[in-house]
Amino acid sequence: MLKGAGAAAAVPESLVVFTPSGLRGHFETGTSVLDAARALGVDLDSVCGGRGICGRCQIEVATGKHAKHGITSLADHLSPWSTTEQEYADRRPMKPSRRLGCSALISGDLVIDVPADSQIHRQVVRKEAETRIIEIDPVVRLHYVEVEEPGLGDARSDLQRLLEALEKEWDLSGLECEHSVLVGLQRTLRDGKWAVTVAVHDGETITAAWPGFHDRAFGIALDIGSTTVAGHLCDLHTGEVLASAGVMNPQIRFGEDLMSRVSYLMLNPSGAEEMTRAVRDCVDDLIGELAQRADVGRAEVLELTFVGNPIMHHLFLGLDPSELGTAPFALATDRAVRMKASELDLIVNPGARGYMLPCIAGHVGADTAGVILAEAPHQADPLTLIADIGTNAEIVLGNRERLLAASSPTGPAFEGAQVSAGQRAAPGAIERVRIDPETLEPRFKVIGYDPWSDEPGFEGTRATGICGSGIIEAIAEMRWAGIVTQDGIIDGSLAERSERIVPEGRTFSYRLTEDLSVTQNDIRAIQLAKAALHAGVRLLMDHMGIDRVDRIRLAGAFGSQIDPDHALGLGLVPDCADVSAAGNAAGTGARIALLNRASRAEIEEVVRQIEKVETAMEPRFQEHFVAAVGIPYGAGESSRPRRRKR
């Protein structure tokens, strides 16, 4: 079909140029646009192999004179609208300008545009604050084929005839076939009257088969956190997120924080199994909920990806995490783990596969690998600092040249524990605080309510506690208002100026509301937590031999809530002009691994190369810690970082 530009031929030939790729060639009259695209290697999608069923190969003619190409492209340089196209358009609406590439035959010079939604490797821009565009190229793909019927004297088996059809039509050779598919293959082929759609995993294995044409394929990216398990169900063709949901991790009943869970299982011989059971059940329930919300059958879910901290990673995979509880914190595996979903007792398509991102070190898990995949510091020139802050802070520092990672034991204060009025970030929690430096009066915002405490409509709202971001803002504001000294002491002498400052034993508290105060102990707890974070960051900067970073990304639930100005003000992170929240970057990383097969090899390589720094081994960590306990930036200090007015 494809002829060299200069070849002479008896059959009339036309010049066809595809955009946006610019690929071009001469084709005989009667060649289909899809065949022409395939011959040239143009990125034009098709599931049905050119039978007018899937509608994925839609194209448009760019009509008019194209001086650049020296041709005039006209809509009637394609064969007339066919009955196949009409039948498709009757089933699914089609834009009037569109044609099916498999039905439309070339009969004259053409410039043909392949719209974004007809490209196999389309790009999806994430909705959140963004660094990375995801190219949709999932590890599992659907292929429709028509298989030769068996006949007397033809000893080829059903599987053999299927494999030959896949090789002929899709150039897929050497495929293996999942046993679960083989078991149902005879029925599937006969039910589909020898037409079948198969799912091919990683170009290697047939993992599912449906009778006839089938173009629904979904995947779920799961972030298994200590507190919550969150999932996104995605259409593997469009990359679109069809449903998102989160549930509490049921392991909370085994202990509020990770270390108490490890203690539980060290004391209970069957503890690890019990906890594995619990988290897998929870993930399976979440899959059910996501499928229901998106109106997708569980059997249509073909791929799962997972991220989680090392302990959740181990428990979920059925590995004993006890070793992670004591030095030297040896992981069972730091490779990516591939498995069948059925091995994890998850009810999805019987051939569905799972992929757990690699852990980085004993305290730096697959969730951090997800954060790296989402923020992609290894692809950028600026020196990026990423901190995912929870009971531990996972810290990543570097750029395309070099990447370091460490974990710092911040403790649970940032999550509202160890704080007298602390609570989780949930409706009722104070999340924003401002203090007037003149009057020392506070105003604040409560999660779940729009107005600030001094705005109309706030009346009757009751704050139930202070969440992590609230306590950070409260303390930073107290420092800026002069209520707290550089050493972190609440200045009792101000009790004369304001009723908000109240004595409590030998120290003082700041009364935020009728029943919620910031105590001296609260400030101490936050000082220790932020000193640990700061020391970890400084240690990595020492290793890197740098004094400043170019940008800072705060990841995780807490990291996304805190106001960058207050974070800088409190000295949580080093001075930097570019500080922003990364959102649920770990979950985004899982979604990237779900939608783009190349990203898996990418993160595996990055994790292999990353330099792991063990904070507990470093004497300088203690020095940095001690130096970082204070709260540097007081009222009116000129070195205080920029601060936006609200």
Add this chain to the structure above:
Amino acid sequence: MLKGAGAAAAVPESLVVFTPSGLRGHFETGTSVLDAARALGVDLDSVCGGRGICGRCQIEVATGKHAKHGITSLADHLSPWSTTEQEYADRRPMKPSRRLGCSALISGDLVIDVPADSQIHRQVVRKEAETRIIEIDPVVRLHYVEVEEPGLGDARSDLQRLLEALEKEWDLSGLECEHSVLVGLQRTLRDGKWAVTVAVHDGETITAAWPGFHDRAFGIALDIGSTTVAGHLCDLHTGEVLASAGVMNPQIRFGEDLMSRVSYLMLNPSGAEEMTRAVRDCVDDLIGELAQRADVGRAEVLELTFVGNPIMHHLFLGLDPSELGTAPFALATDRAVRMKASELDLIVNPGARGYMLPCIAGHVGADTAGVILAEAPHQADPLTLIADIGTNAEIVLGNRERLLAASSPTGPAFEGAQVSAGQRAAPGAIERVRIDPETLEPRFKVIGYDPWSDEPGFEGTRATGICGSGIIEAIAEMRWAGIVTQDGIIDGSLAERSERIVPEGRTFSYRLTEDLSVTQNDIRAIQLAKAALHAGVRLLMDHMGIDRVDRIRLAGAFGSQIDPDHALGLGLVPDCADVSAAGNAAGTGARIALLNRASRAEIEEVVRQIEKVETAMEPRFQEHFVAAVGIPYGAGESSRPRRRKR
């Protein structure tokens, strides 16, 4: 260590020659014999990697002057007997002339003999009537390694350190690790104090791990027949068969022959599942029995291989065999099937794998593939005819140039069904018959009893029936004695000469004992069966364009029992000077696939290349069938094939 022959060196060097390989090299004093062997690529076994634990690297010094090599080889050109060697010899007896290759260090010129039992790729001669030597090279191998302990500041996981040790010591790279192994890896490494033995499957996957040193690895070859399921448990290191056993296939309760079983499952919606369950349970019970007999733990069984006819193949693998019951007899798969043993619900090592040989066509199964692997017609020049005779006869014809296969519907007469006094080949059945042409008196032999019926000690023995080989001999002898005509009619006129010939309705019978006779109907049934076999053979000979074959092998239980002379006499197979029994060739094929990894690719390729002939498609099959109904060789005929006197 290895130096070129001409290299000058400060350290003294010695010439070392290994036999039987003849490989040679110069080595510095202090090099171990094992290291020297490895450097030269000498086939010297080791599981423990040179730690004096496994004792697999035993060698002997060929002492004396070796004119051929220009050296004098002396036992004291090796370092003195070491404590490691003494410790090993205290645990396991060692021949006095032997040394451990890993402990004995080179200190002078040597000729070193690697005995057969120290070679990795040793050869085992089968005990049965033999065509083929098995080279022991199983798909699963054991490797002992010592793994680095985890340390603070070393972020490598347990798995990573294990993989690095395997790569360093055994040159195994890119290994995957079975999830079931990963789950227990932390415990295994710590229980073994960082020494561990792993099983590596096909050089690709770690499928099992034991703490410390472990050198027991077993496999089972299973032949899943319609009537019986037989297994051989083998030591994967020596190739030795440690236990053999057979049990009745419980599927007999679903129907005596295969087609009645297919009918059962066509009528019962859950029939296929029920029958899959039954045969898998039976195989699992047999595995238990074999393990007990051989004093081997089920968890030490690392590999299974299977053969079976197409219907048993499908049922065992969980594939619906209904399609095999009607034209065009399409197989679900004709590829070899690889699976985890756990997928078949078999209780062996959790990482154990299974391998089912490929089916050839709808009526020619994995059992025939096993027969081909055992008899290896594709490796020989003579034109070989192999017939595996049961309810169907599977026929293979050819040589290294070309191979044909077909199945012929012989029916169950050869197995004793459709014969009035017929029974299975079991104690009590008449298996041998001779008839005196003068007196027309018979003498016979009964299974389970040594003397013939006319010999002392036979008194009191009661024959309960006639098995397939017995009826073949009886009819051939009747023909030779003139009792039966060429058309297969019992000559009633002989009733005058002998009381053995008795009228029965409008035909006559031949009375073998008080209550067992050969009736006219029995002869008709055998005539039809042998005509089907003969027609199938002739059809393949037509396809091949030949009139004679060079050798004939009769496989299967029936094929092994019948006397070749009688088989020829009855016209069961074409005239041939070289007819013999192949024994349980299908089972032998399964054993070859168990013990030699290369044989798997070999049989898969042979099966791909083999020409499948569908007898039902060939008009000439009917012609040959009609022509073969008669019994050609009568009394005194000169064309009668040779006959041994007993």
